[in-house]
Amino acid sequence: MHPSPGDLLTIDGRASVQFAGDRALTFRVVSVPDLPTYHGWIWLTGYVLDHRGLATAKREIYVQLAGLRPSVPPTPRFRRTAQRTVRTG
Numbered sequence: 001m002h003p004s005p006g007d008l009l010t011i012d013g014r015a016s017v018q019f020a021g022d023r024a025l026t027f028r029v030v031s032v033p034d035l036p037t038y039h040g041w042i043w044l045t046g047y048v049l050d051h052r053g054l055a056t057a058k059r060e061i062y063v064q065l066a067g068l069r070p071s072v073p074p075t076p077r078f079r080r081t082a083q084r085t086v087r088t089g
Helices: none
Strands: 008-011 025-031 041-049 055-064
Touching (some): 025 055
């Protein structure tokens, strides 16, 4: 998989040992910098997302291409609805 801006990825121990176990994260790619790397590795710039899909931090990470996998967007736990005030009489 070669990531592109807008991709939502799961970054875990398969991508790099630094993201193993409870350090795994959901990552929204913003850019793919053209920086020199070792074969099979890539730099990514983007945002770490929380369980609600909200960005919590901007990061630049160095990961293995073979370990990248698409992530499923978080499902919202609640919905906000607009309230209308209706005037009668």
